[in-house]
Amino acid sequence: MIFVTVGSVAPFDELIEKVDLLAGAQGETRIKDPIIQIGNGKYIPQNGRWFRFETDLSRYYRDADLIITHNGAGTLFEILPLGKKVIVVPNPNTVQLENIDIVIKLAKEGHIIPCFKVEALEGALKKAEKWIPVPY
Numbered sequence: 001m002i003f004v005t006v007g008s009v010a011p012f013d014e015l016i017e018k019v020d021l022l023a024g025a026q027g028e029t030r031i032k033d034p035i036i037q038i039g040n041g042k043y044i045p046q047n048g049r050w051f052r053f054e055t056d057l058s059r060y061y062r063d064a065d066l067i068i069t070h071n072g073a074g075t076l077f078e079i080l081p082l083g084k085k086v087i088v089v090p091n092p093n094t095v096q097l098e099n100i101d102i103v104i105k106l107a108k109e110g111h112i113i114p115c116f117k118v119e120a121l122e123g124a125l126k127k128a129e130k131w132i133p134v135p136y
Contacts, residue, residue: 003064004036007072008053010093011041014118016050019068022122023047029122035060066128068121071099076106080136086112087124110134 004019006012016038022031024047034048037057044050061067061079069075071090079086088103107114111134115124 001064002031002034002066002068003057003060004034004068005057005060005075006037006039006041006070006091007075008039009072010091011039012070012089012091012093013041013043015068015070015089015091015121016041016043016045018118018121020045020047022125029125031125035064066125070094071103073099073102076102076112080106080111083133083135085128085131085133087115087121087128088112089115089118089121089124111136 006015016036019031019034019036022029023034036045036048036050038050038052061082061084064084066085066087067079068087068089069079071088076088090100090103103114106112113124113127113131115121
């Protein structure tokens, strides 16, 4: 299962729309039946299951084979100990320099796959197929 989370601070409709597009696609770039936490976003996905907020996302993290997330430090440090495949797409609506530095550091250490532009998500998904994260 692929779980997508954008957190609660700011909307990230660009990411939700891209995931929705890939979930509705055919072929190898398709995201099959994602579960998507859309937060405050205006865009409502047509493919997969979605919700705005839940108090505890740990069951989604636990059940996911792959997590696509924003660059929130709280989210990252909750996910990393689980040893999951994680694609981090920084939210341009909230980007703070220290959060980008965290993404770069975690990527260099092999804990995450960085995806600095939503348009590059397909490439990150392709990489994730065979990628094994370094334990955090």
